[in-house]
Amino acid sequence: MPSSPSPHTDLTDLPALAGLYRDLHAHPELAFCEHRTALIVAERLGACGYETATGVGGTGVVGVLRNGDGPTVALRADMDALPVEEQTGLPYASSARATDGNGNAVPLMHACGHDVHVSCLLGAAARLAADRSSWRGTLLLVFQPAEEVGRGAGAMIDDGLFERFARPDVVLGQHVAPLPAGYAGLHAGPAFAASDSLRVVLHGSGGHGSRPEACVDPVVMAAATVLRLQGVVAREVAGTSTAVVTVGALHAGTKPNIIADHAELLLSVRTYEPAVRTSVLRAVERIVRAEAAASGAPRDPEISVTESFPAVVNDPEASKRTRRALAGALGEAQVVDPGPATASEDVGMLAEAAGAPCVYWLLGGADPAEFAAARTVEDVGRVARALPSNHSPLFAPVVEPTLRAGVATLSAAARAWLTAR
Incomplete structure (x- = not known):
């Protein structure tokens, strides 16, 4: 395991925090494999005086700082990275590789910015611990594994997160995004979409590519299914509602002259309203089964x-x-309403399980110079859409002022809920 910066580094010092961030960025880990990251987090929290527990929900870390009577505030950061090959060219870019759950060798990158989240929460943890005279209550810091696969929050809940440590009065957190660094985006109400990922296997009858009449071609079946699925949002979701249906992968066959015996589709469905979610998922299943029947599967x-x-x-x-x-x-002026995002997050599960309100905002991570010519909110939106976004191999938040702002927002949000002395 690669060595990490000293656990006794003062993380209220922004250059030291930036060094920690670069280290985390260079050493990403997949969901439920965040062992090195968890060790770093636990060491830093312990050095700041937090009661610390590891292995919560697999590789999760919990830090608790009790500072007299008062509310309990949960601050959450996710830790896992993605199987993406980094192309940023940064001097601290990841060259790490690992084996995924399917036994495939994959590159690793913090392409969603969870290294920013961990760094900012550690910085806020240090800042709040160093100034206990100005607040009272309990800080519950949740460093969560496996957000990218949607199972980390549930794993920590099932492992007794709130029964073992503390039940919060509010759950707070942030996600870095291609807004200008130094800005935050907060939308009240439905802010991030529900997410459902589906695996569909279509069965055909394989054979020689020269004799399609003797086969049932699953590639044609899959192609028809993909096209038909595009009509779900266009024709089955009301114009006043929102949904996204994406076929992210289609796998079939091995050679040009062989008709395969099956094809696999991987789908992503995003919705906000429970009724729309149910309707879209039913439509997907109806179309998949109907196309298979129409093809003579x-x-x-x-x-x-x-x-x-x-x-x-x-x-x-x-x-x-x-x-x-x-x-x-x-x-x-630096706090804007970005509207609802069709990206998804499992942080809401923590709030739901705790019976507490959730507030989750976007943290700007893009170079402010990119937005220098923007004069309106629409201009900012156009610039943001043109920049590499989360999950891109080119996604590269600027270190400053992103970390400075991220520490400030988490610290200020926590203080807003903790009782002043």
């Missing part, structure tokens, strides 16, 4: 859910309170 298709987690809904009143804190930390 010898067997029914297999449809399985591989990942599923609900929408993140920011409590309106809690969002107002938290927004004031963010504006106090960054400036009124």
Whole structure:
């Protein structure tokens, strides 16, 4: 295991925190494999005086700092990386590789910015621990594994997160995004979409490519299914609602002159409203089965859910309170409403299990110079859409002022809920 920076480094010092961030970025780990990251987190929390537990929900870390009577505030950061080959060219770029759950050798990259999340929460943890005279209550820091596969929050909940440590009065967190660094984006109400990932196996009858009449071609079946699925959002979802149906992968066959005996589709479905979610999933299943029947498939298709987690809904009143804190930390004009995102997150499961309000915001991570010519909110949106975004091999948040702002927002949001002395 590669060595890490000293656990006794003062993380209230921003250059030291930046060094830790670069180290985390260079050493990404897949879901439920965040062993090195968890060790670093636990060492840093212990050095700041937090009661620390590891192995929660697999590789999760929990830090608790009790500072007299008062509310309990949960601050959450996710730790896992993605099987993406980094192309940023940064001097601290990842060259790591690992074996995934299917036995495949894959490159690793913090292409979603979870290294930013961990670093900012460690910085905020150090700052809040160093100034205990100004607040009272309990800090519950949740460093969560496996957000990318939608199972980390559930694993920590099932491992007794709130029964073993503390039940929070509010769950707070942030996600880095291609907004200008120094800005935050907070949307009250449904803020991140529910996510359902499906695996579909279509069965055909294989044979020689020269004799398609003697076969049932699953590639044609899959192609027809993919095209038909595009009509779900266009023709079965009301214009006042939102849904996304994406076929992210189609696998079939080995050679040009062989008709395969099956094809596999991997789907991603995003929705906000429970009724729309149910309707879209039923439509997907109906279309898959109908196309298989229309093609004369010898067997029914297999449809399985591989990942599923609900929408993140920011409590309106809690969002107002938290927004004031963010504006106090960054400036009124630097806190914007980005609208709902069709990306998904499992942080809402923590709030739901705790019976507490959730407030989850976007943290700007893009170079502010990219936005220098922007004059309107629409201009900012156009620039943001043109930049490499989360999950891109080119995604590279600027270190400063991203970390400075991320520490400030988490610290200010926590203080807004903790009782002042």
